Every structure is written in C-alpha cells, then in structure tokens.
Amino acid sequence: MTQVQTPPAQARTAPAVLSFDDVHLSFAGVKAVNGVSFTVGRNELFAVIGPNGAGKTSIFNVISGVYRPQRGRVTLDEREITGMRPDRVATLGVARTFQNVELFQHLTVVENLMLGRHHHIRYGTLAAIAWLGRARREEIANRAVVEDIVDFLELAQWRRLPVGLLPYGVQKRVELGRALAMEPKLLLLDEPVAGMNLEETEDMARYILDIREEMSIPMILVEHDMGLVMDLADRVLVVDFGTPIALGTPKEVQHHPDVLRAYLGEAK
Numbered sequence: 001m002t003q004v005q006t007p008p009a010q011a012r013t014a015p016a017v018l019s020f021d022d023v024h025l026s027f028a029g030v031k032a033v034n035g036v037s038f039t040v041g042r043n044e045l046f047a048v049i050g051p052n053g054a055g056k057t058s059i060f061n062v063i064s065g066v067y068r069p070q071r072g073r074v075t076l077d078e079r080e081i082t083g084m085r086p087d088r089v090a091t092l093g094v095a096r097t098f099q100n101v102e103l104f105q106h107l108t109v110v111e112n113l114m115l116g117r118h119h120h121i122r123y124g125t126l127a128a129i130a131w132l133g134r135a136r137r138e139e140i141a142n143r144a145v146v147e148d149i150v151d152f153l154e155l156a157q158w159r160r161l162p163v164g165l166l167p168y169g170v171q172k173r174v175e176l177g178r179a180l181a182m183e184p185k186l187l188l189l190d191e192p193v194a195g196m197n198l199e200e201t202e203d204m205a206r207y208i209l210d211i212r213e214e215m216s217i218p219m220i221l222v223e224h225d226m227g228l229v230m231d232l233a234d235r236v237l238v239v240d241f242g243t244p245i246a247l248g249t250p251k252e253v254q255h256h257p258d259v260l261r262a263y264l265g266e267a268k
C-alpha cells in the first residue's frame with residue numbers, strides 16, 4: 001500500500017480518536033477486511049472508498065461492534081473496543097448512519113431524534129413514571145439538545161410530521177440528526193448522499209462541513225460519490241477486495257495507479 005502521508009496538524013498534536021490496527025475479517029474464505037490499518041485524528045474528516053464489495057461497510061461493522069474481527073485491534077480514545085457489543089460501542093461514543101435509512105417511519109422527526117438521546121438517559125423507570133426531579137430535568141435537557149439539532153439541520157418545518165411522509169433527502173438528514181443527538185465522539189457516515197439529487201447532495205455536504213466546523217466531531221465517510229469525497233475529506237483510505245491500496249490526501253490518492261486500476265480496471 002502507498003505509505004501513510006503526513007496527517008493534518010491537529011491529528012499530529014493529539015492522540016487519534018480512533019485507531020484501527022491490522023484488522024482481518026473473513027466470511028467463509030472471503031477476506032472482507034484484509035490487514036487494514038488507519039487512524040482518525042480529532043476533528044478529522046476521514047474517508048474510506050473502494051469498488052463494490054471492497055470491504056467498506058465491513059470496516060464500519062467492525063468499528064461499531066456488529067462483527068468481531070479474527071485479528072487486529074480497534075481503539076476509541078485509546079480504549080480497546082474490539083469485539084464489544086454494538087450498544088456498548090454506541091454508549092462509548094460511536095454514532096452511525098446507514099446506507100438505507102433506518103428510522104422509525106411512523107414516529108415524528110422530534111421523536112426519532114429523542115431516540116438518539118437514549119444513551120444519555122440515566123434515570124430509572126420509577127423516576128420516569130413518577131416524573132420525579134431528575135427525570136424531569138434530564139428530559140428538559142434532552143429536548144434542548146434535540147431542538148438545537150432541529151435548528152442546525154433546518155428541520156423545523158417537518159418536526160411534528162411522521163418521518164415516513166418526508167422526502168428521502170430529509171429522512172437522510174433526520175438520520176444524521178439522530179446520530180448527532182448521541183453527542184458522539186466519532187460519527188460514521190455510510191453513504192450519506194446515496195440516492196440523493198444534486199440539491200440534496202449539496203445540502204448534505206454543507207451539513208457535514210458544518211458538523212466539523214461547528215461541532216468538531218471527527219467523522220469517517222464511506223461514499224461512492226467521488227466528487228464529494230475529494231471535496232470534503234482530509235484523508236482517504238482506498239480499499240479493494242478487503243485490502244488497503246492507498247492512504248493519503250484526496251490529491252495524493254486520486255491519481256495513484258492502483259486506485260485507477262481498482263476503479264477503471266486499468267492503470268494510467
């Protein structure tokens with residue numbers, strides 16, 4: 001693989017938020033992830049690209065605890081999370097959006113966003129039933145976080161509508177909002193503009209940049225839209241058949257012969 005290029009300044013000065021170290025994951029002989037290593041710096045927008053079946057979603061599934069790798073180590077804020085259960089990884093601060101929108105279609109925008117606060121609720125059932133002080137205070141604080149996200153993602157006009165009635169691009173935005181409601185340490189975005197028209201894509205790109213600028217949340221982006229990746233990402237990892245083939249800035253990887261070969265079937 002092309003050697004790791006110099007990371008951005010902020011990634012050099014602070015320890016990585018995520019370290020993915022020599023991970024191997026196979027399914028009945030298919031090497032979905034084959035010796036992949038990378039780190040994600042604080043406030044870094046890191047992208048993973050590659051042809052269909054290259055192993056991108058499998059990398060997300062290893063990070064978020066859906067799959068346990070046969071080899072390798074994943075750490076979040078220097079704490080090992082390899083093989084932890086998905087709910088535990090989420091509680092530790094990894095939020096995720098999915099290729100296909102995974103929301104509760106009959107619930108409203110605000111209700112779906114409130115579900116993102118689930119990991120922040122500390123009061124017990126009794127307190128909730130009796131609506132005691134702590135439950136009440138937490139509920140008010142959670143609603144305030146959700147309202148900030150409604151403003152941030154410009155969802156106000158749809159806030160009381162069931163998600164299932166909304167245009168696809170808005171549903172993708174709500175899913176992003178639910179991930180943000182978790183106040184994550186790391187955000188995994190799995191094809192955030194898949195199926196979107198040009199206007200929706202431009203809106204989503206703007207929100208992703210705003211998340212980085214205003215919320216300083218590091219992100220990993222898996223995306224087929226090459227223009228978007230090249231415009232947004234600080235660094236890009238290219239995988240093919242589970243194997244890493246290049247890692248560097250968008251400019252460094254886009255003319256790499258192995259990358260061109262993987263995408264076009266030929267070297268330039």
Ligand SMILES: Nc1ncnc2c1ncn2[C@@H]1O[C@H](COP(=O)(O)OP(=O)(O)OP(=O)(O)O)[C@@H](O)[C@H]1O
Nearest residue numbers: 027030031032050051052053054055056057058059
């Ligand atoms: N649960 C599974 N069982 C068996 N094989 C799997 C499983 N998950 C992934 N794979 C295989 O692992 C390889 C990598 O798949 P993965 O979905 O990670 O690729 P991808 O890069 O995300 O693809 P796409 O761009 O099409 O979403 C593929 O060959 C896929 O068929």
